[in-house]
Amino acid sequence: MQSLYDYPDIYDAMHAAVVEDVEVYGDLARHTGGPVLEVGCGTGRISSALVGAGFTVYGLDSSVVLLARAQEKIERLQTDNGAAVGRFIPLQADILEYSDPLSVPLVILPLNFCAHLHTMCALVGMFAAVRRLLAPGGQVVLHAFPEGSGVAERDGLVHRASLSLRDAGKCDWYESRTVSGGLERLIWYVQTSDSDYTFSLVLRIWNRRDLVRAAATAGFRLVEPDTPFAGDALFLRFAAASEAAATENQP
Numbered sequence: 001m002q003s004l005y006d007y008p009d010i011y012d013a014m015h016a017a018v019v020e021d022v023e024v025y026g027d028l029a030r031h032t033g034g035p036v037l038e039v040g041c042g043t044g045r046i047s048s049a050l051v052g053a054g055f056t057v058y059g060l061d062s063s064v065v066l067l068a069r070a071q072e073k074i075e076r077l078q079t080d081n082g083a084a085v086g087r088f089i090p091l092q093a094d095i096l097e098y099s100d101p102l103s104v105p106l107v108i109l110p111l112n113f114c115a116h117l118h119t120m121c122a123l124v125g126m127f128a129a130v131r132r133l134l135a136p137g138g139q140v141v142l143h144a145f146p147e148g149s150g151v152a153e154r155d156g157l158v159h160r161a162s163l164s165l166r167d168a169g170k171c172d173w174y175e176s177r178t179v180s181g182g183l184e185r186l187i188w189y190v191q192t193s194d195s196d197y198t199f200s201l202v203l204r205i206w207n208r209r210d211l212v213r214a215a216a217t218a219g220f221r222l223v224e225p226d227t228p229f230a231g232d233a234l235f236l237r238f239a240a241a242s243e244a245a246a247t248e249n250q251p
């Protein structure tokens with residue numbers, strides 16, 4: 001089966017309607033200042049908006065092709081807007097193996113990134129890697145979809161949408177979802193005018209308690225438990241445990 005993360009056109013079409021989180025990260029970056037590290041930046045849905053707002057963004061992703069699409073989008077933005085926009089620094093890597101030095105005040109893990117880490121060990125490893133990249137006083141913010149949060153609640157085959165592809169017109173998108181043992185197995189069928197694609201993705205459904213526990217094991221403390229999103233989606237903000245008390249009352 002193919003990976004959605006090798007098909008930037010289809011990835012972008014599937015996420016074209018996901019916009020409600022973009023301004024949330026813009027507000028956060030305005031509060032902490034840049035540079036920002038986006039882990040799992042994909043095609044730059046969030047990174048490009050942050051660069052457009054003038055921030056320097058490190059975009060880390062394991063997918064070569066999605067990262068190339070992010071770079072292409074942001075270069076176009078820079079050509080159109082010149083010096084008014086920020087900089088994008090692509091980092092092609094698995095976050096669990098990333099060891100170059102960075103020191104950023106804000107690390108973001110948007111759109112259920114943690115679900116790609118299937119074990120507690122990997123989740124703690126990710127937080128530990130992020131901890132090494134954070135400047136003193138910095139924060140890490142994640143958005144996650146626990147069971148029942150409205151995103152991951154249907155089982156069976158559903159017709160998700162008709163998509164508009166950049167170069168290939170309209171296509172249909174069906175999704176099959178099964179959940180067992182805390183893992184969500186997604187199969188997406190995408191039919192374009194000239195090809196059919198079948199993508200599979202296995203995601204871990206993390207609950208709030210385990211996310212907070214993994215972050216704590218890596219030396220973080222929860223700073224801001226409120227969510228700016230509707231429903232039961234989690235939006236968790238962490239600071240280094242030794243610094244959390246000082247940042248607890250900040251917006």
Ligand SMILES: C[S@@+](CC[C@H](N)C(=O)[O-])C[C@H]1O[C@@H](n2cnc3c(N)ncnc32)[C@H](O)[C@@H]1O
Nearest residue numbers: 005040041042045061062063094095110111116
């Ligand atoms: C759901 S997409 C989110 C993309 C982007 N953040 C957004 O909001 O549109 C998750 C991204 O994480 C990347 N990814 C998954 N596991 C990773 C890992 N261990 N290290 C780095 N990137 C990873 C995938 O390649 C994919 O681009």
